[in-house]
Amino acid sequence: QKEVEQNSGPLSVPEGAIASLNCTYSDRVSQSFFWYRQYSGKSPELIMSIYSNGDKEDGRFTAQLNKASQYVSLLIRDSQPSDSATYLCAVRYSNSGYALNFGKGTSLLVTP
Amino acid sequence: GAGVSQSPSNKVTEKGKDVELRCDPISGHTALYWYRQSLGQGLEFLIYFQGNSAPDKSGLPSDRFSAERTGGSVSTLTIQRTQQEDSAVYLCASSDGGWGTDTQYFGPGTRLTVL
Numbered sequence: 122q123k124e125v126e127q128n129s130g131p132l133s134v135p136e137g138a139i140a141s142l143n144c145t146y147s148d149r150v151s152q153s154f155f156w157y158r159q160y161s162g163k164s165p166e167l168i169m170s171i172y173s174n175g176d177k178e179d180g181r182f183t184a185q186l187n188k189a190s191q192y193v194s195l196l197i198r199d200s201q202p203s204d205s206a207t208y209l210c211a212v213r214y215s216n217s218g219y220a221l222n223f224g225k226g227t228s229l230l231v232t233p
Numbered sequence: 234g235a236g237v238s239q240s241p242s243n244k245v246t247e248k249g250k251d252v253e254l255r256c257d258p259i260s261g262h263t264a265l266y267w268y269r270q271s272l273g274q275g276l277e278f279l280i281y282f283q284g285n286s287a288p289d290k291s292g293l294p295s296d297r298f299s300a301e302r303t304g305g306s307v308s309t310l311t312i313q314r315t316q317q318e319d320s321a322v323y324l325c326a327s328s329d330g331g332w333g334t335d336t337q338y339f340g341p342g343t344r345l346t347v348l
Contacts, residue, residue: 219266221276
């Protein structure tokens with residue numbers, strides 16, 4: 122059973138701070154990693170994708186991947202109240218087709 | 234451009250009835266996925282279509298669930314003899330290749346409530 126684990130939260134950070142979201146996965150046969158943001162009652166929207174070890178930056182967002190330790194993280198710099206949402210980590214395993222395996226998500230609350 | 238669309242947005246049905254949920258993928262996308270999200274649960278993969286290949290049905294929870302994709306575009310997910318545990322948001326996603334690093338874009342979902 123392939124597992125994608127996330128702390129459910131809520132993670133509360135003050136406006137302007139760095140929010141750090143973490144995700145671990147259970148299988149080394151992994152290929153692609155994605156962070157989706159989901160506002161309450163809405164569908165997931167892609168924030169970042171990462172495929173290689175290291176950091177990938179896009180604006181205020183940085184994804185970090187460490188395949189040896191089997192974790193992927195998302196950093197949000199200068200957090201804004203509009204960042205308050207549930208963040209979903211998704212992993213695509215190279216030996217199980219093309220479906221995404223999702224964690225249950227971490228709820229982030231950015232307080233003004 | 235237009236994103237993934239789904240209909241209906243909400244569906245309330247009685248236990249034992251059949252329901253059909255529709256998905257229109259992004260134009261040109263060859264891969265189409267169905268997921269469902271139950272209250273407090275993560276997204277659960279149901280089925281995947283890629284071009285004219287046989288679909289990957291490995292996520293369908295029971296034989297009451299089926300899906301088809303006509304003409305490589307629109308897809309319909311059918312749930313027969315609905316049960317209360319089928320209540321969930323059913324999400325459709327599409328991507329441009331279904332290979333390796335491609336990105337899945339989600340539709341707004343259909344909220345199914347089985348009374």
